[in-house]
Amino acid sequence: MGQGATAPGRGWDGSAPEGDRSAKEMADLVETLRDLQITKTEANRAANEILTACETIFAALDADDAKSSHAAIENAAIEIMTACGFEDLIGQRATHASKIVKGLMAKRLESLGSMPEAEDSGERLNQACVDTYFAED
Amino acid sequence: MMITGDPQPASFNASLGHGGQKMSFDPNMRVLVVDDYRTMVRIIRNLLKQLGFTNVDEASDGSSALNMMRENDYGLVISDWNMEPMTGYEFLREVRADDELQRTPFLMVTAESKAENVVAARHAGVNSYIVKPFNANTLRAKIEAIFGK
Numbered sequence: 001m002g003q004g005a006t007a008p009g010r011g012w013d014g015s016a017p018e019g020d021r022s023a024k025e026m027a028d029l030v031e032t033l034r035d036l037q038i039t040k041t042e043a044n045r046a047a048n049e050i051l052t053a054c055e056t057i058f059a060a061l062d063a064d065d066a067k068s069s070h071a072a073i074e075n076a077a078i079e080i081m082t083a084c085g086f087e088d089l090i091g092q093r094a095t096h097a098s099k100i101v102k103g104l105m106a107k108r109l110e111s112l113g114s115m116p117e118a119e120d121s122g123e124r125l126n127q128a129c130v131d132t133y134f135a136e137d
Numbered sequence: 138m139m140i141t142g143d144p145q146p147a148s149f150n151a152s153l154g155h156g157g158q159k160m161s162f163d164p165n166m167r168v169l170v171v172d173d174y175r176t177m178v179r180i181i182r183n184l185l186k187q188l189g190f191t192n193v194d195e196a197s198d199g200s201s202a203l204n205m206m207r208e209n210d211y212g213l214v215i216s217d218w219n220m221e222p223m224t225g226y227e228f229l230r231e232v233r234a235d236d237e238l239q240r241t242p243f244l245m246v247t248a249e250s251k252a253e254n255v256v257a258a259r260h261a262g263v264n265s266y267i268v269k270p271f272n273a274n275t276l277r278a279k280i281e282a283i284f285g286k
Contacts, residue, residue: 044176047176048176048179051176051179051180051183054183055183058183058186058187122251122252122253123251123252124250124251124252125250125251125252125255125268126250126268127267127268127271127275130250130255130266130267130268133255133256133259134259134265134266
């Protein structure tokens with residue numbers, strides 16, 4: 001190989017060939033999707049556990065036996081606290097997915113040279129704004 | 138100008154669960170909750186139960202909800218926006234276009250908070266609009282407002 005020649009299959013700057021980069025990007029995207037799926041599953045599981053515990057509390061409040069009601073409410077409260085641990089798990093997954101997406105964006109931006117303009121998806125209103133709007137006649 | 142449905146008359150003050158507060162609607166009225174997300178249906182159902190509503194049905198999209206409305210008499214509809222195949226907005230328009238159903242009070246409970254969509258829902262005749270995430274007090278306030286407390 002003479003001076004200035006590139007290694008077989010490599011780009012002019014010695015970078016990985018397009019096929020390898022695409023495969024790496026695809027693997028990153030698959031990993032991100034997996035993170036998102038786990039986030040969704042965990043959030044759903046936690047929500048269901050919390051709802052079940054709340055329903056247990058409501059039922060206990062209607063029960064006649066104060067002693068067993070107290071125990072049921074205490075157990076349900078502990079279940080709610082435990083279920084709240086989902087925040088830590090999905091936080092880690094979200095951070096991981098965010099890093100991957102940022103990495104992919106950085107690579108794309110390098111090749112594009114500038115940041116494309118994001119499409120304007122419209123102004124979002126909070127509940128107070130919605131209430132004000134509905135109060136107008 | 139707001140286009141409203143005509144809420145059913147309040148028949149008596151209903152007890153409000155454990156809080157003991159009073160509300161001016163019939164707790165026996167049939168309520169339809171429409172959302173494709175099972176967890177949200179469960180949350181709304183539990184909140185309604187605490188508000189005194191015991192007769193709650195559920196549907197997972199606009200078209201099945203519309204069929205249920207044609208077969209049953211509902212005093213209140215609480216619907217999400219983002220559902221398939223028929224969205225909550227399309228469902229609302231169908232309800233308001235139907236001579237038999239158009240007077241049913243309709244409450245939109247949705248994460249969809251784009252200004253243009255809130256405006257569209259109001260113009261289509263929604264009675265009230267709640268942006269997710271919401272709490273029990275917001276739901277209670279909107280239902281009270283619909284039934285003219």
